């Protein structure tokens with residue numbers, strides 16, 4: 793069994809239990825580091841750090857911006873209404889739980905859910921280390937802030953969403969944030985259109 797295939801299992805939560813591979817040891821060390829992190833002021837108001845859910849050998853990883861109240865309470869990214877919307881999208885894309893991962897730029901909830909750019913810069917190395925261990929073939933950013941952080945040259949989200957960006961490694965497919973699609977009929981229609989484009993890309997070997 794290769795190191796990658798030994799990590800190919802869907803796991804909801806932060807750590808890789810009982811997995812002896814070097815990658816899992818590095819992952820668990822990273823999780824412990826994040827759980828103890830006090831590098832930015834968001835550590836003072838968090839209940840839990842929110843690190844990851846999904847496969848440890850994902851084809852693609854969804855990148856949101858920050859935990860909300862439900863995520864802070866549970867320590868799991870994308871639970872609650874946005875999470876249900878995202879999970880429905882994953883199902884629509886025909887992807888199994890073992891093929892995807894879900895995480896955020898920020899690992900601690902910003903008060904009042906106000907995105908904190910300075911904290912995101914401080915937190916960014918954790919994201920890079922997660923992605924180096926997970927090695928997805930495609931990133932799907934959710935909303936404007938993750939897109940800007942990962943691909944600073946990208947146009948605003950309403951122009952960028954639904955079109956593959958190949959200048960990054962791995963390539964990025966931007967989508968609107970699922971929470972936005974719950975607030976606006978027009979954005980919901982845009983979400984559906986862009987998901988259709990992503991599904992088409994996946995059918996043709998995008999990831």
Ligand code: SF4
Nearest residue numbers: 829832835899900915
């Ligand atoms: S948001 Fe990131 S950098 Fe700030 S305390 Fe949490 S883990 Fe550390």
